[in-house]
Amino acid sequence: MSISLKLKHSMQQGSWIRKMFEDGILLKNKVGSENVYDLSLGNPIFEPPSKFMDLLKEFIEAPPIGLHRYMPNAGLDDTRSAIADSLNKETGLPFSKDDIVMTCGAGGALNVIIKTLLDPKDEVIVLAPYFAEYFFYIDNHAGECVVLEHDSDFLPNLSKLDGLVNEKTKIIIVNSPNNPSGVVYPRAILDQLGEKLKKLESKYGRDIFIVSDEPYRKIIYDGIGYEHIFSSHINSIVATSHSKDLGLAGERIGYIAVNPTHHNKRDLIDGLTFSNRILGFVNAPALMQYLIKHLQSETVNVKKYQENRDYLWSRLQEIGYEVVKPQGAFYMFPKSPISDDIKYVEELRENNVLVVPGSGFGSPGYFRISYCVDDHTLHGCIKGLDKVFRKNI
Ligand SMILES: Cc1ncc(COP(=O)(O)O)c(C=O)c1O
Structure with a gap:
């Protein structure tokens, strides 16, 4: 084996998000990416503010x-x-x-x-x-x-x-x-x-x-x-x-x-x-x-993230999930209706919804949803979240 045993061990320990990512690719190949609702990543959905693009153009035209x-x-x-x-x-x-x-x-x-x-x-x-x-x-x-x-x-x-x-x-x-x-x-x-x-x-x-x-x-x-x-x-x-x-x-x-x-x-x-x-x-x-240096008072569209938060939180409440209302970032951390969060996340995956088990964040019994996603994913995930919840209560 060429890589160190220590690193190999770390890779196995820290593989939750990667595992969801890899499982997601397999699932997308199987059922078509439009049918998979991937809420496992915290990758920003927005392009940088337009001022960033303007400054970039200026630099290309006249670089210091x-x-x-x-x-x-x-x-x-x-x-x-x-x-x-x-x-x-x-x-x-x-x-x-x-x-x-x-x-x-x-x-x-x-x-x-x-x-x-x-x-x-x-x-x-x-x-x-x-x-x-x-x-x-x-x-x-x-x-x-x-x-x-x-x-x-x-x-x-x-x-x-x-x-x-x-x-x-x-x-x-x-x-x-x-x-x-x-x-x-x-x-x-x-x-x-x-x-x-x-x-x-x-x-x-x-x-x-x-x-x-x-x-x-x-x-x-x-x-x-x-x-x-x-x-x-x-x-x-x-x-x-x-x-x-x-x-x-x-x-x-x-x-x-x-x-x-x-x-x-x-x-x-x-x-x-x-x-x-x-x-x-x-x-x-x-x-x-x-x-x-010119962008310290700029941000991406935080209002849209808040709208996503409001939509997801209301839907989860209606379904019956226990979830603390987030006031920042773009994640929600509902309680899994069964104590085995890994099994619950697995069931969600079988219903084409990808999230990350709380065990990966030191909090078993919960799972993380990223609502930094497009509207198709945000709205489409609700059906699976609802179905799997009902099956487990
Ligand atoms: C809590 C937290 N800290 C640090 C980071 C790393 O951020 P960066 O991409 O700026 O290195 C992240 C990225 O997701 C994060 O969620």
């Missing part, structure tokens, strides 16, 4: 000299300044370009942060239900992953936090709006988390960072405001991207923002910049950096 060359590993000064200005407006905090590192998406940002903070065997707490890639990202940098359970609203069960933290704990990853539940964490939860961590930091004599993974920050509904992490905990770092809010997932553009009030931020930023380089990212894609 040196556009395609290497640059400082943290990214272009102008882009980092534009992001800092935008964060100043959003948070009221004094961000400067020196608090920002441009990255290859949120996934790249998370790897850079974890690499920078962890010593071997340090522990990272993730909150169920979680984005499954966290396990691999943590393992990439020789860390250990520890899971904190959720309550019935998919908020972290903070009463269990003290029991999970020890002298090896270095990071807790927060993801709001959450993939897969769509839940947006309220201020009270973030503040409670910050207060608890402050006490635990003095108990164990080390910094414990909140890493806030926010690629869905601008995809929120019902006019609620986004609650930023920075005021809840001084040791906080944001990892985010424009994969979802500008529909640029394939372009791999994102950034890290360090809490501007952090006491040792120069050291932190130097470490992050170095990690960006030695992980082989070197710097975030140059062309995208030039473009997104």
Whole structure:
């Protein structure tokens, strides 16, 4: 065997979404793709905003000299300044370009942060239900992953936090709006988390960072405001991207923002910049950096995602599914009417509906539906969801 046993094992562990994807291809070949309702992926349905296309044309017609060359590993000064200005407006905090590192998406940002903070065997707490890639990202940098359970609203069960933290704990990853539940964490939860961590930091004599993974920050509904992490905990770092809010997932553009009030931020930023380089990212894609500096107040059509959410949530309620109403991202996480979510998802697949079992997100007994899909898929999936529900109650 040529690939490592460890990697082989990881591939088997992390194969849910891939399995659904592969099963979906087989099913589409068998029954015709128009008869398969694939709600398993979080791939943006929208093209980037028209301003992106206009800027792209301008660049092609008159590219700045040196556009395609290497640059400082943290990214272009102008882009980092534009992001800092935008964060100043959003948070009221004094961000400067020196608090920002441009990255290859949120996934790249998370790897850079974890690499920078962890010593071997340090522990990272993730909150169920979680984005499954966290396990691999943590393992990439020789860390250990520890899971904190959720309550019935998919908020972290903070009463269990003290029991999970020890002298090896270095990071807790927060993801709001959450993939897969769509839940947006309220201020009270973030503040409670910050207060608890402050006490635990003095108990164990080390910094414990909140890493806030926010690629869905601008995809929120019902006019609620986004609650930023920075005021809840001084040791906080944001990892985010424009994969979802500008529909640029394939372009791999994102950034890290360090809490501007952090006491040792120069050291932190130097470490992050170095990690960006030695992980082989070197710097975030140059062309995208030039473009997104002008797009900090743009988003794709969030209203349409909200309409999809409303449609799907109402239909699921009518059928009888138990489901928390999401306030952000483009996922819903209903309870499976039978405890075996894998079996339930299998039955849905037999009825041409593709979703992902909650087991893949550390929450068995649920399944994830992505409503980042076209209308044909959104409307067409209801029949199968209804039929399989009735069969199992
Ligand atoms: C919660 C979460 N974090 C990070 C990522 C990675 O985002 P990116 O494509 O910007 O690397 C995703 C992508 O789906 C995600 O859902």
